[in-house]
Amino acid sequence: MLKATLRDLFAHKGRVAMTIVAVALGVAATVASWVVSDSVAATLVHADIRTDVGISVPGPLNDVDRGRLAALPGVTRTTSVVSGRAGLVGPTGKLVDVGTLPEQAGTDWDDSGRFVLVAGRAPARAGEIAVSSEAGVPVGDRTRVLLARGQQNPVTVVGVFRYRTLGPDEPSPVVAFSPASTVLGATYSRIEVTGADVAAVRALYPKAATGNELALAAQEQAAGDAEDLRETLLPFAAVALLVGTFVIANTFTMLITQRTRQYALLRAVGAYRRQVRRSVLVEAVALVVTTLSAYGSARRAATVPPVAALRLDAGRPELRRGLLGLLALVAGVIAVMATLDPGADTTERIVAIGGAIVGAVGILLLAPVLAGASLRPLIALTRRLAGPAMRLGVQNAARDPRRTAGTATAITVGLGLVCAFGTLSATLTALIGSADRVNIPVTTTILEPAAGRSATVDAADLGTVRALPGVTEAAAARNAIADVGYAGGTTRFRVTAIEPSALGTVLTPQLTAGTADLRRGVVISQNQADMMGVRTGDTLTLGLGASTVRTVVEGVYRATELQSSLYFDVARAPAEVRDRPSLIYAAGPNARAAVEAAFRGRPDVVVAGRDDLVAADIAAQALAFVVIDAMFGVAIVIGVFGVVNTLVLSVLERTREIGLTRAVGASRRLIRRMITVESLVISLFGALLGILVGVAVGAVMQHAMLGQELLTFSVPVDAIGLSLVGIVLAGVLAALWPAQRAARTDVLSAIAG
Secondary structure (H helix, E strand, C coil): CHHHHHHHHHHCHHHHHHHHHHHHHHHHHHHHHHHHHHHHHHHHHCCCECCCCCEEEEEEECHHHHHHHHCCCCCCEEEEECCECCEEECCCCCECCCCCCHHHCEEECCCCCCEEEEEECCCCCCCEEEEEHHHCCCCCCEEEEECHHHCEEEEEEEEEEEECECCCCCCCCCEEECCCCCCCCCCEEEEEEECCCHHHHHHHCCCCEEHHHHHHHHHHHHHHHHHHHHHHHHHHHHHHHHHHHHHHHHHHHHHHHHCHHHHHHHHHCCCCHHHHHHHHHHHCCCCHHHHHHHHHHHHHHHCCCHHHHHCCCCCCCCHHHHHHHHHHHHHHHHHHHCCCCCCCCHHHHHHHHHHHHHHHHHHHHCHHHHHHHHHHHHHHHHHHHCCHHHHHHHHHHHHCHHHHHHHHHHHHHHHHHHHHHHHHHHHHHHHHHHHHHHHCCCCCEEEEECCCCCCCCCCCHHHHHHCCCCCCEEEEEEEEEEEEEECCEEEEEEEEEECHHHECCCECCCEEEECCCCCCCEEEEHHHHHHHCCCCCCEEEEEECCEEEEEEEEEEECCCCCCCCEEEEHHHCCHHHHCCCCEEEEECCCHHHHHHHHCCCCCCEEEEEHHHHHHHHHHHHHHHHHHHHHHHHHHHHHHHHHHHHHHHHHHHHCHHHHHHHHHCCCCHHHHHHHHHHHHHHHHHHHHHHHHHHHHHHHHHHHHHHHCCCHHHCCCCHHHHHHHHHHHHHHHHHHHHHHHHHHHCCCHHHHHHC
């Protein structure tokens, strides 16, 4: 049996090569995910982390704290570390972006070992700075540094450094000023102590940590970040591997069907069932996934009775599979219908997504039935309206619905995922645009940080905007993550502290209940209120760091879950929130022109209008979905290889038939067109099924993830159109080799065989 198996493999090298390519792509995606995450882990874990620090005391601290620490027994040295706003302006006139927020980018130079000088010298006097090696600014350049309260300092770069971080939370500074500089203020972000007893320091400052503890925490965080990255990438790889599994399983199913007579003859001459089963598994033993994919086919091969050598029928879709698919589809629909409430809790939302997945699996199981049902009418239509190539191609695709469905399923999975996330993206785009346009008047001007939404504008900028002529109202939104307690438990989401006068002027949230008076309580989004089960008048607690704000729900408004979910009075916010405005809103007859003129020389901020804000939000989320689509595109490529495999095997199966067709007058051109049509029919069936499943799953995803009505989804028309064009091209390309091979079939040899 082993010799027969190896002889069969060597006789069909092309088939083996195509199967290996499909497997290799899926496995490569998995291995690449692991390699990337492990590489990131190695980079982070082996980063230059300091271990030469005795004890670090976190701030905010001042000279009094430094004196207390210096007076402890055994202390030989204390080093104060300053951190503050310092936006470095690059050669292009824009802020240098190296991943550190401008408000954390500045520090003072010292000889504690934090800095490793790689070029030039350390800054020694006012007007001199050293910059991070990642900034790309050379020694000798003259530039500007943007400080707090809008101050701009002209500086000369005298050195370039590499920074050694302490612990998992320390940002890497971009700019280091001279030791005697006072531009960053006198508040210390931490004080490093050498020689002191740890217990004595912790008696005064319980949050103090040793250098070794911080280094270990940094390494653990790096490992955790790498694991998070791996968990993010592996689902994409798993999809590619799953599609590869479909390709392999379908390939072996076709092989078993074609070799029924061969296996029957082997059984007739004495081969045992286990020998036949093992021979099939030997063909697939290259990798675990191929063995698993081929196991079902191996079992079917082993059950072929000797009398099957006298039969030539290809078989029909199994009734058991159809019933299982129907049950899965019904169960999925029931699960989704039972969780239609947009205010459903997290468990119900998970059930809805689970139901969508089960329903999609049901559709895949029903694919042979759907293929037969959809292709039979197409046969009748082509008989009346199409030429011979079209008729023959459609008939070939419809001849074995199970084979067609198995081939098309690989494309269905990849394209279905693209359409699902495309539907989610299109719905989110529509929601972002509509919610921003409802909640922000077109007359409102926005001042936001150029470094992105995670950065902040300077606290003094609000006063500057308020004082501008033509500005009648100005307010700052301070975003923070809060632990929100309510009668049913505690949850965590983004909240916004803002001036009460902002609601109804620079912001106009569309209320569904209550009022927008922040002096009396908070205003919360409708979907967030529904998930928490709270209504106007209910009590909430906002946990903001060490501070807790007790309040009530005063109003409810419409918003998406990705936007701010709760507004509260800034007067009740702790200083660490109040002094970190995320952006500033302004209104007035000449607000836009006045703000642009006042901040024209500030590359750390951007002046925008409502539509600019909408466009930026849409572009940001669209980029993320483009990356997702590209990664799922690998699955579609693997699916195309499955089409090639199927066509090649189909051509081999129909060698005699093709020879007879040529013998009665069919040209090579007709044969090529026939195979191309067959490829297009299979590919388009898979594509249309993928679009149907993907849009349906995407509708459930937007319902569960965005808290919207199930039927309020937006269809990604552009993505679907491009996908169909791509699938048509892929179908044509997939047919090139099989069509050419079929056209070159020797007539006499085919008839004789």
